[in-house]
Amino acid sequence: xxxxxxxxxxxxxxxxxxxxxxxxxxxxxxxxxxxxxxxxxxxxxxxxxxxxxxxxxxxxxxxxxxxxxxxxxxxxxxxxxxxxxxxxxxxx
Numbered sequence: 442x443x444x445x446x447x448x449x450x451x452x453x454x455x456x457x458x459x460x461x462x463x464x465x466x467x468x469x470x471x472x473x474x475x476x477x478x479x480x481x482x483x484x485x486x487x488x489x490x491x492x493x494x495x496x497x498x499x500x501x502x503x504x505x506x507x508x509x510x511x512x513x514x515x516x517x518x519x520x521x522x523x524x525x526x527x528x529x530x531x532x533x
Contacts, residue, residue, distance in 0.1 A: 450485045454497055455523040456516050481514060482527070497521055 460477035483499030485492075491508075492498030493515040501512030 449487070449490075451527045452483065452485050452499070453523075453525045453527055454481045454483075454499060454516060454521060455479070455525075456481070456497075456520045457522060458520070478522070481516070483512070483514065486510070486513070497524065 456479050457476040458479045462472055481499055483501050484503070486498040486500055488494050488498075496515040496517055499514045499516070500510040503510045
């Protein structure tokens with residue numbers, strides 16, 4: 442079985458996503474100024490290991506003994522509000 446240390450840092454990323462006011466025509470004063478806040482958890486993939494430049498790259502799943510990963514998200518750094526490294530002992 443793979444050890445957690447082999448996967449790098451587990452992180453909770455808080456970021457603002459794009460969204461739209463989807464109810465059709467509206468007055469400018471009716472636009473909701475509240476951001477769309479998203480929380481994503483995954484393994485960090487640094488740029489020097491294949492992560493996308495100028496983004497926080499997270500992946501959810503990795504096949505043991507390979508470089509194959511799945512559920513990869515690239516979050517532009519300008520949209521990132523907070524990065525919290527998670528204590529892996531909490532998940533044992």
